[in-house]
Amino acid sequence: MSTDDRGRLRTLLDRAADWLLDATVLERLAIAVASTLLAIAIGLVIVAAAGFDPIRFASQLLIGAIGSERAILRTLRNSVLFVLAGVAVAVAFRAGVFNIGVQGQFIVGGFATVVSIIWLAAFVPTGAVGGMILLVFGTLVGIVAGGLYGALPGVLKAYGDANEIITTIMLNFIAIGFVGWLVAGPFSDPDATATRTRRLPANVELPQLVFSDPNLSIVGLAVTLVTVVAVAALLTRTSFGYDMVTSGYQAAAATYSGVDAKRMIVLTMTLSGMIAGLTGAVFVIMIQGYFTDPSGIGNYGFDAIAVSLLAANNPIGVLPAGMLFGGLDSAGSHIQINSDVPVQLIDGIVGLVVLFVSAPELFRMTAKRTGLGGDSE
Amino acid sequence: MDTQPSTRTPDGGEPAVRLDTITKRFGDVVANDRVDLTLERGTIHALLGENGSGKTTLMSVLYGLYDHDEGTVSVNGERTDFDSPRDAMDAGIGMIHQHFQLIPPMTVLQNIVLGHEPTERGLVNDAAARDDIIDICDRYGFDVDEYLDTPVGQLDLGAQQRVEIVKSLYRGADILILDEPTAVLTPQEVDSLLAVMDDLRADGRSLIFITHKLDEALEISDEITVLRDGESVGTVEATGATEQELARMMVGREVLFDRLDREGEPGEPVLRADQLRIDSDRGREQVRGVDLTVRAGEIFGVAGVQGNGQTELVEALTGLRPVTSGEVHLHDEEITELRRRKRIEAGVAYIPEDRQREGLVEDYSLVRNAVLGNQTLDPFASRGVLNWGTVADHAADIITEYDVQPPNASTTAHSLSGGNQQKFIVGREIGHDPDVMVAAHPTRGVDIGSIEFIHNRLIELREEGMAILVVSSKLDEIQKLSDRVAVMYEGEFVAVVDPESVTDEQLGLLMAGAAREVDDYRDATLAAGSDSSQPDTSAAEETTAAATDENPTAGGRS
Numbered sequence: 001m002s003t004d005d006r007g008r009l010r011t012l013l014d015r016a017a018d019w020l021l022d023a024t025v026l027e028r029l030a031i032a033v034a035s036t037l038l039a040i041a042i043g044l045v046i047v048a049a050a051g052f053d054p055i056r057f058a059s060q061l062l063i064g065a066i067g068s069e070r071a072i073l074r075t076l077r078n079s080v081l082f083v084l085a086g087v088a089v090a091v092a093f094r095a096g097v098f099n100i101g102v103q104g105q106f107i108v109g110g111f112a113t114v115v116s117i118i119w120l121a122a123f124v125p126t127g128a129v130g131g132m133i134l135l136v137f138g139t140l141v142g143i144v145a146g147g148l149y150g151a152l153p154g155v156l157k158a159y160g161d162a163n164e165i166i167t168t169i170m171l172n173f174i175a176i177g178f179v180g181w182l183v184a185g186p187f188s189d190p191d192a193t194a195t196r197t198r199r200l201p202a203n204v205e206l207p208q209l210v211f212s213d214p215n216l217s218i219v220g221l222a223v224t225l226v227t228v229v230a231v232a233a234l235l236t237r238t239s240f241g242y243d244m245v246t247s248g249y250q251a252a253a254a255t256y257s258g259v260d261a262k263r264m265i266v267l268t269m270t271l272s273g274m275i276a277g278l279t280g281a282v283f284v285i286m287i288q289g290y291f292t293d294p295s296g297i298g299n300y301g302f303d304a305i306a307v308s309l310l311a312a313n314n315p316i317g318v319l320p321a322g323m324l325f326g327g328l329d330s331a332g333s334h335i336q337i338n339s340d341v342p343v344q345l346i347d348g349i350v351g352l353v354v355l356f357v358s359a360p361e362l363f364r365m366t367a368k369r370t371g372l373g374g375d376s377e
Numbered sequence: 378m379d380t381q382p383s384t385r386t387p388d389g390g391e392p393a394v395r396l397d398t399i400t401k402r403f404g405d406v407v408a409n410d411r412v413d414l415t416l417e418r419g420t421i422h423a424l425l426g427e428n429g430s431g432k433t434t435l436m437s438v439l440y441g442l443y444d445h446d447e448g449t450v451s452v453n454g455e456r457t458d459f460d461s462p463r464d465a466m467d468a469g470i471g472m473i474h475q476h477f478q479l480i481p482p483m484t485v486l487q488n489i490v491l492g493h494e495p496t497e498r499g500l501v502n503d504a505a506a507r508d509d510i511i512d513i514c515d516r517y518g519f520d521v522d523e524y525l526d527t528p529v530g531q532l533d534l535g536a537q538q539r540v541e542i543v544k545s546l547y548r549g550a551d552i553l554i555l556d557e558p559t560a561v562l563t564p565q566e567v568d569s570l571l572a573v574m575d576d577l578r579a580d581g582r583s584l585i586f587i588t589h590k591l592d593e594a595l596e597i598s599d600e601i602t603v604l605r606d607g608e609s610v611g612t613v614e615a616t617g618a619t620e621q622e623l624a625r626m627m628v629g630r631e632v633l634f635d636r637l638d639r640e641g642e643p644g645e646p647v648l649r650a651d652q653l654r655i656d657s658d659r660g661r662e663q664v665r666g667v668d669l670t671v672r673a674g675e676i677f678g679v680a681g682v683q684g685n686g687q688t689e690l691v692e693a694l695t696g697l698r699p700v701t702s703g704e705v706h707l708h709d710e711e712i713t714e715l716r717r718r719k720r721i722e723a724g725v726a727y728i729p730e731d732r733q734r735e736g737l738v739e740d741y742s743l744v745r746n747a748v749l750g751n752q753t754l755d756p757f758a759s760r761g762v763l764n765w766g767t768v769a770d771h772a773a774d775i776i777t778e779y780d781v782q783p784p785n786a787s788t789t790a791h792s793l794s795g796g797n798q799q800k801f802i803v804g805r806e807i808g809h810d811p812d813v814m815v816a817a818h819p820t821r822g823v824d825i826g827s828i829e830f831i832h833n834r835l836i837e838l839r840e841e842g843m844a845i846l847v848v849s850s851k852l853d854e855i856q857k858l859s860d861r862v863a864v865m866y867e868g869e870f871v872a873v874v875d876p877e878s879v880t881d882e883q884l885g886l887l888m889a890g891a892a893r894e895v896d897d898y899r900d901a902t903l904a905a906g907s908d909s910s911q912p913d914t915s916a917a918e919e920t921t922a923a924a925t926d927e928n929p930t931a932g933g934r935s
């Protein structure tokens with residue numbers, strides 16, 4: 001590349017960064033919607049190029065997401081996980097800590113929930129009361145386990161100067177490998193053909209009040225909404241949240257204002273991991289009922305990064321962003337069954353959406369970190 | 378690739394660099410105001426000034442990092458207008474930045490050739506580069522060629538700096554700009570750097586040496602230009618100039634305001650420090666046994682040329698930096714180990730030196746900034762929950778009372794001018810009714826009107842019985858505000874003087890370290906170890922001079 005080209009590229013980057021950094025909430029919302037539509041449009045072109053009917057594909061996409069009661073319930077069920085995991089990511093990103101390990105914390109939390117419930121079930125009465133005790137206990141254990149698994153890279157970063165992006169990615173692999181071994185070995189269900197733990201006791205079940213889907217409970221939705229609102233309130237209305245957000249914006253100013261930077265990193269990672277652990281607990285109690293090999297569990301924790309980025313790391317914004325991902329996921333499984341478009345192509349198109357919606361926010365964050373945007377200082 | 382300084386013409390009388398009435402603005406802030414500078418060929422020209430006086434900005438204009446608003450740049454007699462450092466490099470200008478532009482995991486050789494790799498059929502030809510670099514090293518007696526294959530990250534800072542210089546020379550630089558090159562070096566490394574600079578000059582190269590250290594400027598340079606608040610105060614020949622004269626040029630002598638009238642006598646001691654010793658981030662001892670007492674209803678001024686330990690002292694007092702030894706007391710309570718937040722809650726307010734990095738969150742609205750540092754204090758928060766209504770009222774009050782422009786609490790701090798940012802910070806820090814106010818350079822980069830305002834406010838607070846510590850490198854500010862003035866030099870209070878009776882000459886001498894009659898002081902303290910309780914006469918003398926109740930006589934000692 002010649003010097004001139006480089007200069008021009010830099011100018012172009014600066015201008016784009018300027019614009020993105022100055023974008024208002026509304027503009028950013030518009031960017032998110034446009035990115036999604038653009039990604040889907042390009043996806044349809046690819047579908048057409050592969051020799052399938054793009055119109056039919058598009059309509060299947062819509063039908064699969066919201067076309068029937070079943071589709072809507074499926075979308076909601078997926079959304080619960082995407083939203084919760086998205087909040088876990090958002091909390092960390094807002095504080096300037098890049099927790100890429102939500103997937104691992106989700107796995108550890110979910111597994112801990114299953115194991116602890118099965119263990120405690122021997123000591124509590126069967127029936128509704130016992131079920132309630134098990135539910136609450138298991139959920140708390142899941143939260144604590146996820147929190148501890150998140151605290152670990154936090155401590156490593158704060159006191160060992162280890163980059164949290166790298167440690168959390170590695171801890172994901174460790175979680176998948178280690179829990180996978182536990183599920184296949186010490187905790188496997190000898191009566192099951194598949195690799196999984198024993199089932200949760202029958203009394204551990206969320207109430208089925210509103211929805212006909214056995215894997216979606218109003219309680220799960222409520223937990224999700226409460227979590228979103230609680231985290232949003234924590235960030236905007238409390239001294240602790242102010243500490244966190246200020247650390248993310250401008251670390252030196254946070255230190256000036258009395259924030260202990262090291263402690264804040266650990267607390268942030270712990271909180272993020274706790275929410276990831278809660279996601280795991282909801283997943284096993286509401287949806288799965290046991291724990292399977294974590295390598296095939298679904299990439300909720302990874303997709304949550306895109307969800308959070310799409311929402312500009314705002315917990316309230318995670319709600320629509322998570323639902324978009326829930327819908328796409330739901331549509332994907334519908335198309336897989338109801339059309340001959342290969343599953344790889346569907347995954348590719350979903351990936352395209354992920355890429356498109358995260359790119360602007362990712363670029364924004366990078367620009368902020370690297371000081372792109374020319375005269376902004 | 379040609380490594381020799383190829384374009385060096387026989388001395389035709391044209392200076393290497395001529396900057397003519399350069400003006401550079403950042404928004405409302407004028408960073409350089411009609412600055413002239415002429416670098417004669419084969420000389421070293423020191424650019425002297427405090428932090429924020431516009432030295433680096435001026436050099437960034439020359440180096441093509443910034444566009445200037447007015448004035449002209451000529452290199453070797455030719456009008457130039459560099460768009461990028463690349464253009465400047467092509468014209469034979471090299472800049473050694475304060476923060477090295479080196480890639481730690483790459484080897485010295487790779488770093489030197491980076492971007493200028495000699496290639497042969499598309500492949501990098503290391504061998505050719507190696508010979509060129511060894512030639513350069515031989516010529517100037519550098520040892521860089523001895524560790525060409527070592528990763529840069531494994532070298533100490535002095536060696537890294539030599540790599541930077543070799544890199545510039547390898548790229549054919551004939552004019553070298555060294556930005557605060559001695560700031561990171563040990564005294565021995567400083568000596569060898571100065572020797573290298575001397576060799577480069579002897580070889581006919583022209584150097585601009587940015588510094589705020591008077592002795593170094595005098596020792597090595599031919600001419601010295603002093604910048605203050607973005608303006609050139611003047612250019613002097615190094616021969617015949619004195620540190621005292623330069624110190625006064627740097628910090629300014631024109632008295633803008635008369636000393637403010639004051640009433641009331643100081644009361645009880647509020648903030649007290651005993652034998653503080655504090656290290657810098659790099660582990661160098663920056664404060665060496667400071668005692669101080671600030672009383673209620675008193676402004677205690679700390680004067681001195683920047684970089685003599687004031688920053689570390691202030692950070693230790695406000696809880697941002699640990700001390701290596703010594704104690705800090707607030708009223709009767711020891712607070713040496715108290716964390717920053719606890720100190721804020723105990724009543725220590727702080728107007729920080731770097732308001733944009735520390736004092737404000739630039740992207741926050743003024744409302745959100747109004748609670749920065751006070752986010753746990755009543756009435757802004759109760760039981761961990763912020764009361765945004767109260768905070769918003771507080772922000773509005775600050776804006777009204779301190780005449781912050783624009784008067785809009787929802788505007789971001791980023792969009793305020795420096796003076797208005799500072800007024801806002803002062804208002805906020807006073808707002809939680811502290812016992813002690815530590816103000817570091819409270820009016821740096823602030824417009825005249827705001828300076829007046831901030832000064833008057835500090836005096837009012839003094840009258841209301843607050844204990845105030847002001848650090849400033851502006852003599853007129855210190856003299857105008859303070860009840861007592863400590864002069865800081867090389868990490869110590871060399872004297873505590875009465876601002877009304879001390880003369881300019883005395884202050885100039887003290888700031889230049891003239892009060893220190895014991896030349897081998899450094900050796901003496903090193904030999905005595907870090908503890909101050911030894912009976913060494915030199916240290917005893919220092920302690921006496923630093924005693925806070927001392928009468929203002931120390932200034933006349935030399």
